[in-house]
Amino acid sequence: xxxxxxxxxxxxxxxxxxxxxxxxxxxxxxxxxxxxxxxxxxxxxxxxxxxxxxxxxxxxxxxxxxxxxxxxxxxxxxxxxxxxxxxxxxxxxxxxxxxxxxxxxxxxxxxxxxxxxxxxxxxxxxxxxxxxxxxxxxxxxxxxxxxxxxxxxxxxxxxxxxxxxxxxxxxxxxxxxxxxxxxxxxxxxxxxxxxxxxxxxxxxxxxxxxxxxxxxxxxxxxxxxxxxxxxxxxxxxxxxxxxxxxxxxxxxxxxxxxxxxxxxxxxxxxxxxxxxxxxxxxxxxxxxxxxxxxxxxxxxxxxxxxxxxxxxxxxxxxxxxxxxxxxxxxxxxxxxxxxxxxxxxxxxxxxxxxxxxxxxxxxxxxxxxxxxxxxxxxxxxxxxxxxxxxxxxxxxxxxxxxxxxxxxxxxxxxxxxxxxxxxxxxxxxxxxxxxxxxxxxxxxxxxxxxxxxxxxxxxxxxxxxxxxxxxxxxxxxxxxxxxxxxxxxxxxxxxxxxxxxxxxxxxxxxxxxxxxxxxxxxxxxxxxxxxxxxxxxxxxxxxxxxxxxxxxxxxxxxxxxxxxxxxxxxxxxxxxxxxx
Amino acid sequence: xxxxxxxxxxxxxxxxxxxxxxxxxxxxxxxxxxxxxxxxxxxxxxxxxxxxxxxxxxxxxxxxxxxxxxxxxxxxx
Numbered sequence: 199x200x201x202x203x204x205x206x207x208x209x210x211x212x213x214x215x216x217x218x219x220x221x222x223x224x225x226x227x228x229x230x231x232x233x234x235x236x237x238x239x240x241x242x243x244x245x246x247x248x249x250x251x252x253x254x255x256x257x258x259x260x261x262x263x264x265x266x267x268x269x270x271x272x273x274x275x276x277x278x279x280x281x282x283x284x285x286x287x288x289x290x291x292x293x294x295x296x297x298x299x300x301x302x303x304x305x306x307x308x309x310x311x312x313x314x315x316x317x318x319x320x321x322x323x324x325x326x327x328x329x330x331x332x333x334x335x336x337x338x339x340x341x342x343x344x345x346x347x348x349x350x351x352x353x354x355x356x357x358x359x360x361x362x363x364x365x366x367x368x369x370x371x372x373x374x375x376x377x378x379x380x381x382x383x384x385x386x387x388x389x390x391x392x393x394x395x396x397x398x399x400x401x402x403x404x405x406x407x408x409x410x411x412x413x414x415x416x417x418x419x420x421x422x423x424x425x426x427x428x429x430x431x432x433x434x435x436x437x438x439x440x441x442x443x444x445x446x447x448x449x450x451x452x453x454x455x456x457x458x459x460x461x462x463x464x465x466x467x468x469x470x471x472x473x474x475x476x477x478x479x480x481x482x483x484x485x486x487x488x489x490x491x492x493x494x495x496x497x498x499x500x501x502x503x504x505x506x507x508x509x510x511x512x513x514x515x516x517x518x519x520x521x522x523x524x525x526x527x528x529x530x531x532x533x534x535x536x537x538x539x540x541x542x543x544x545x546x547x548x549x550x551x552x553x554x555x556x557x558x559x560x561x562x563x564x565x566x567x568x569x570x571x572x573x574x575x576x577x578x579x580x581x582x583x584x585x586x587x588x589x590x591x592x593x594x595x596x597x598x599x600x601x602x603x604x605x606x607x608x609x610x611x612x613x614x615x616x617x618x619x620x621x622x623x624x625x626x627x628x629x630x631x632x633x634x635x636x637x638x639x640x641x642x643x644x645x646x647x648x649x650x651x652x653x654x655x656x657x658x659x660x661x662x663x664x665x666x667x668x669x670x671x672x673x674x675x676x677x678x679x680x681x682x683x684x685x686x687x688x689x690x691x692x693x694x695x696x697x698x699x700x701x702x703x704x705x706x707x708x709x710x711x712x713x714x715x716x717x718x719x720x721x722x723x724x725x726x727x728x729x730x731x732x733x734x735x736x737x738x739x740x741x742x743x744x745x746x747x748x749x750x751x752x753x754x755x756x757x758x759x760x761x762x763x764x765x766x767x768x769x770x771x772x773x774x775x776x777x778x
Numbered sequence: 779x780x781x782x783x784x785x786x787x788x789x790x791x792x793x794x795x796x797x798x799x800x801x802x803x804x805x806x807x808x809x810x811x812x813x814x815x816x817x818x819x820x821x822x823x824x825x826x827x828x829x830x831x832x833x834x835x836x837x838x839x840x841x842x843x844x845x846x847x848x849x850x851x852x853x854x855x
Contacts, residue, residue, distance in 0.1 A: 205821040209789040234816040387832060388816060394824060 199243060199402065204394050208238045214245035223249050223412070228256040228264050228313075229277035232390035235397045240275070243401035247409050258389070262309050265316035273408060274323045276313070279391060280330060280343055280350075288333040291342040303346060307353055314359055321642040322411050322571075323362045324404055327351050331368050332391070335376045360621075361644025363407055363571070367400065374399050406569035413629040413640045416546065416567045417524040419462060420514060423473035423480055423502070425530040426550050427492075428452050432479045443489035454558045456491040458565060463496050466577025467568045468518055468584065470499035472510045472527065477502040498584040507534055508541040518584070519694040521632065521730060526567055571629070572622035572643060576670045586667040587695060593666070604699055604769045607664040611673075611701060612773040613708045614659045621646045623671045624659055627691060631674075632730040634702075635691040636723070636737060654679040655688075656713070660705050662696050672696045675709050677721065685713055687723040690737075697733075703765035704772050706741050714759050725753040741765075783848055786825050787841065790818045802841035815839065826852045 199207065223244070227236060237253045244251035254271075256264035261278060268274060281288040283306060291299065317323045328350045330343040337344075354364055371379050379396035392400075409415055424431040429448040430440035441449030442456065463469045469492065473480060480502045484494035499517050501510035507529075515522050523544040529535050530550035539547050548564055551557055570577070590607070597603035614620060621643050628641040641649075649655045660673030672693035679685045692702060713721065723738050735753075739745060742762060743755035784795040791807060791814060804810050804818070819835050822828075822844070828851045830838070838844045 203821070204817075204824045205786040205789040208817075208821065212789075212792070232813075232816070234813050235820060238817075383829075383832070384816065384820075387835075388812070390816060394820060 199239075199246070199398050204235060204238075207242045207398075211238050211242040211245060214242070215250065218245060218248065218250040221250060222252045223273070224271045225251050225253045225273045225275065226256055226264070226268055226271040227253060227275045227277065228261045229279075230259045230261055230282045231277060231279045231392075232258055232384075232388050233277060233392065233397070234384075234388075234390050235392075235394045236400075239394070239397045239401050243398075243405050244408060247405060247414060249408070249412055249414070262312055262316075265313040268317065268320060271320055272322070273411070274317055274320045275404075276323065276325045278326065278328065280328055280347060281333060281385075281391065282389060288343065291346065294342070299342065299346070303349060306346075306350060310350070310353060311357065314357060314362065318359055318361065318644070319648060320361060321645045322407075323359075323644075324365050324407065325354065325358070325362050326365045326367045327354060329367050329371065331371050332376055332380055359644070360647050361642055365404055370396065370400050370403050373403075406566040407571065410569050410571050410629060411640065411642050413632070413638075415570055415629070416467075416526050417520050417630070418468040418470055418499075418514070418518055418526070419459060419564075419568070420470040420472050420499075420511065420525055420527045421459070422527075422529040422531070422534065423471060423475055426528055427456060428483075428490075429554075432483060433475060437479070437483055437487060440483075441489075442487075442491070448554055449489070451554050451557055453489070453491055455561050458558065458561045460492050460496065462565055462568055463492070463581060464578060465568070465573070466570065466580040468498050468520075468580065469496050470514050470518075471497055471502055472507055472514065472529075473502045474504055474507070475502050495585065496581055498581055498588075508538060511538065511542060511545060519633070526564060528561075528564070570626065572626040574623045574626055576623060576626070579670070583668075583670065583695065590664075590666050601769070607666070607699070607769070609662065609664045609699060609701065609770045610773060611663075611704060611770060612661045613705070613712075614661060614671075615712065616650055616657050617659060618647075618650055620659045620671060621650070624657065624674055627671070627674050627693065628689065631691045631693060632728070633694055633733050634697050634737075635689075635728075635731050636687075636734055637689055637726045638728050638731060639689055641689075649676055649678075656685075656716070658705075658709055658712070660692070660701070662701060669693070669695050673701065673705050675705065677709065677713060677718075679716075679718065683717055683719040685718045685721045687721060690723070699770070700765075700767045701770055702737065703741065704767045704770040707764040707766065708772055710757075710759055710762050710764070719759055721757050721759065723755045723757070725755075727752060779849065779852070780845065782825060783822070783845055784841075786821045787818065787844065790814065790821050798841050800842050804839050804841075818844075822848055828852055 227233065237255050241251050241253050284290060328347040330347040334341055334344050358364055374396055379393055380391055381393045384390040421427050428440040428442040429452055432440055442452040444450035444453060459469060483490055499514045501514060511527060515525060522542055526546045526548060527538055528548045535547050535549040538545055551560055594603050625641050625643045625646045628639060649657050655676060655678045658675040659671050661671050662669040672695055674689055674691050676689040677685045678688050723743055725735060725738060738755040743757045746754040746756055784798045787798055788795045792809060819830060819838060826848060830851060834847045838847055
């Protein structure tokens with residue numbers, strides 16, 4: 199996007215709108231300055247990420263009023279510039295008495311609080327932190343604008359609601375430079391402060407947040423080895439000849455890259471290897487080389503062989519149970535990079551830069567592809583959870599009979615009902631679960647809070663464990679009561695970690711029993727097909743629901759709770775859940 | 779150059795290049811407003827890497843004026 203001229207962005211934006219699936223994501227931008235280029239640039243950025251966004255620009259300088267009238271906006275973006283909170287704000291602050299400044303600050307704090315309340319129902323609000331950089335970058339001493347900015351930002355930090363993500367636009371200004379970020383001709387003539395260059399860089403900066411909210415974050419980072427994780431070729435230079443420690447310049451750079459990858463792994467990103475090497479050579483390095491920062495256990499999938507890399511990556515995707523479009527692959531070889539780009543276009547491929555000093559910077563940008571809105575305990579334990587799963591798979595091979603194997607697991611599940619402490623994990627599951635997901639609705643923490651606040655919706659979070667260890671919170675059911683004893687299942691999903699163990703039957707038994715106790719007599723449910731959830735096309739049929747209709751856009755079901763026959767799966771023990 | 783100018787106008791004003799001719803007046807277009815005006819000028823400045831004066835910007839509301847101003851400014855470098 200950086201290299202495209204504005205007219206080209208406008209043109210391509212229009213083309214993409216027609217090419218993408220027609221389901222629109224509504225975005226509203228509220229601003230107290232003019233932002234003429236932002237609609238096209240923001241739509242284009244989202245559309246290149248496969249999100250068919252419709253951006254509505256709120257009326258100029260009407261942030262408060264517009265915030266009260268938001269209907270159905272999935273995302274809200276707020277540009278609140280100090281230079282226009284009063285006319286000539288950038289210089290008139292210096293003319294004000296202390297009393298006038300305090301009054302202005304009080305007014306702004308009240309407006310911030312009002313906008314925060316008004317936008318509480320929006321799934322996600324991207325709220326730019328107040329900035330004074332444009333008009334202060336030459337000042338050696340702190341000026342009144344900067345003092346006001348500091349206090350307003352502190353207020354934002356203290357009061358930001360769950361659905362608000364504060365955006366540090368000073369970082370964007372730093373990347374672009376203040377001079378290139380603004381066009382003072384348009385600021386003075388039309389209150390349009392920012393340049394097209396700034397708008398592009400802003401969109402690129404916030405795109406990972408929006409992609410994450412829509413379930414499009416990446417999940418796995420797969421590395422080649424030679425000249426990608428270390429300098430040198432282990433097969434030629436030997437384990438002593440490769441460099442990955444600060445003893446050499448190149449070695450220090452590779453250690454930094456390994457450290458960035460390790461940090462991602464600690465946040466829940468899956469690390470893997472795909473390298474053409476003798477597997478023993480690499481194994482030795484991972485297990486014993488003193489300079490290898492990422493230890494063997496951190497890699498959850500490895501394909502170190504002389505096979506075709508496309509075949510290896512496909513196997514890795516299958517082994518990890520993720521789509522190819524969730525994978526980022528890093529390699530130094532232009533041949534491999536181009537090969538994977540052409541054979542597996544869904545994979546994001548990154549080439550190690552020829553100028554090695556650029557490599558850590560490239561990896562910092564790559565890290566944003568894995569951005570996740572919610573940080574949960576599950577993230578930190580992700581690699582462990584995969585290792586435990588591999589142990590289960592090995593145990594499975596010892597049983598001829600699937601049912602015997604399931605009985606041997608000693609599965610225990612516990613259902614938490616309407617538990618606020620699980621909001622982050624619940625939201626994360628809706629964003630990341632693709633296969634066992636009946637309706638694929640993506641929810642932010644703000645959305646889940648709304649479900650919990652109302653007393654007409656019930657949020658069931660399933661926690662599972664077996665003799666090998668815990669699976670964690672891996673199942674979710676959201677039921678919304680209609681009037682007169684009926685309810686609708688809005689969401690029913692399970693992490694792929696617990697598929698194939700009949701847990702869904704035990705889960706639905708619990709949900710039905712609970713809803714019955716709440717006076718619900720019948721429930722409706724639906725299956726909305728996507729490219730990834732064919733697995734559950736007949737799930738409701740198997741759970742005992744009655745099929746009402748089966749059209750191209752989905753299947754509708756109903757269940758009379760009095761007629762429901764509990765499945766009572768004997769190899770799954772259900773512990774009582776917490777009631778409301 | 780004329781094709782590039784028409785290309786930019788077509789993109790921003792949602793027209794086909796063939797619809798743009800000497801007599802085209804943007805002010806009568808259904809989707810013309812001050813925002814479109816700013817975007818058109820920004821797009822032309824980006825395309826030709828030039829900057830227009832306030833006076834030139836205010837005159838760029840017909841194809842004939844745009845063509846004359848852009849050609850003149852781009853030529854003087």
